Amino acid sequence: MDDWLRYSEEVEASWVTVDLAIFTIRDNQLMVLLIKRGVEPFLGRPALPGGYVQKEETLREGALRELWEEAGIDASRLHLEQLGAYGAPRRDPRGRVVTIAYLALGPDLPAPVGGTDAERAYWFPVSQLDGGHHELAFDHADILSDALEEVRSKLEYTAVATAFCGKSFTLTELRTVYEVVWGQHLDPSNFRRKVLKTAGFVQPTGGQRLPPTGRPAALYRRGDAWLLSPPLLRGGGQSA
Numbered sequence: 001m002d003d004w005l006r007y008s009e010e011v012e013a014s015w016v017t018v019d020l021a022i023f024t025i026r027d028n029q030l031m032v033l034l035i036k037r038g039v040e041p042f043l044g045r046p047a048l049p050g051g052y053v054q055k056e057e058t059l060r061e062g063a064l065r066e067l068w069e070e071a072g073i074d075a076s077r078l079h080l081e082q083l084g085a086y087g088a089p090r091r092d093p094r095g096r097v098v099t100i101a102y103l104a105l106g107p108d109l110p111a112p113v114g115g116t117d118a119e120r121a122y123w124f125p126v127s128q129l130d131g132g133h134h135e136l137a138f139d140h141a142d143i144l145s146d147a148l149e150e151v152r153s154k155l156e157y158t159a160v161a162t163a164f165c166g167k168s169f170t171l172t173e174l175r176t177v178y179e180v181v182w183g184q185h186l187d188p189s190n191f192r193r194k195v196l197k198t199a200g201f202v203q204p205t206g207g208q209r210l211p212p213t214g215r216p217a218a219l220y221r222r223g224d225a226w227l228l229s230p231p232l233l234r235g236g237g238q239s240a
Helices: 002-007 059-071 140-157 160-164 171-182 188-197
Strands: 015-026 029-037 050-052 079-086 097-105 118-125 202-209 217-222
Touching (some): 059 097, 097 140, 171 217
């Protein structure tokens, strides 16, 4: 087998990279972290942060390093999970490059700072990524599309929405996460009833937050359940 691989014309050396689809909510908009590429290929084009995995790194270690080097963001604040592998033969003009994409979520993350091969890093509204001037480099539009649908789906069946919130939050703030990510209005009373009915989703902290106007709002934190039963479904439905 080794000799066949060594002399086969159908096998070539491949490189491994990591790319990160990082979402946060700022000013009631779902934002994704982009970089402006400072090197070829795709010089000057927007892209997801990422880069080559070094020989002594795990994939996750590479993702964390790239996040810090290209955007100056500490991943300790993030929910981070592997999204999938992308390996189309011509996805990278430099040669055969397989990338492992990661999905990351965080609460109102700070302004990023570009570095290494990123000319700059910035948050950009997902709703404005419509191709044209904002067309992403490589196959990053496909990665971003998959990541967005993964987040929307996970909001239904897991407690991942709390990753967009601080350590404590009001139910109004949690509802805003769902509305922003799903792009639909949710009835406040119905949402509150469903959340409190879902075992282990949230727990009251005993504290309150004083809004600029109106009554104080109770504060909650994430409960001990990850999988939601019953789930909160898009379109206003909910399983029995």
